[in-house]
C-alpha cells in the first residue's frame with residue numbers, strides 16, 4: 336500500500352497554504368473549484384482527514400465524501416441548468432490519479448456536450464463567477 340504524502344497540493348489547500356475557490360465545507364469534507372475544469376462548474380470533493388485515495392480511505396471518509404458529492408451534484412445541476420452530472424474518482428497513477436489526496440470530480444453535463452480535454456487552466460474571473468453561482472445554488 337502506498338503511503339499518504341502530506342505535502343500534496345490538496346493537503347496544502349486544506350491547511351490554507353495555497354488558495355482555492357472554496358464552495359462548501361462541513362466537519363469531514365471540503366469542496367473547491369478545479370483549476371483546470373473539464374466542464375463549467377467542475378468541482379472537487381475531498382475529505383478533510385488524510386486519505387491517499389479510495390483504497391486507504393475509511394468507510395466513514397467514503398460515506399462523508401459521497402454525501403457531499405450528492406449535495407454538490409444537486410447544486411451544480413441547479414447552478415448550470417445541467418441535464419446530468421458525471422462523478423469521477425481515480426486511484427493511483429495507473430488509475431489516472433495525479434493528486435494523491437482522495438478526491439471526487441463533480442462535473443455538470445449538458446446533452447450532447449463532451450468534456451473538455453484535461454490540462455487547460457481556467458480564467459480565474461470566470462471561475463470565481465461560476466463558484467458564486469454554485470454557492471448561491473447551495474444556499475437556496
Ligand code: 5GP
Pocket residue numbers: 344355356367368369370371372425431432433434435438454
Ligand atoms: P486527478 O488526480 O483526479 O487525475 O486530477 C487532479 C485534479 O486536480 C485535476 O482535475 C486538476 O485540474 C486539479 N488540480 C490540480 N492542481 C490543482 C490546484 O492547485 N488547485 C485546484 N483547485 N485544482 C487542482
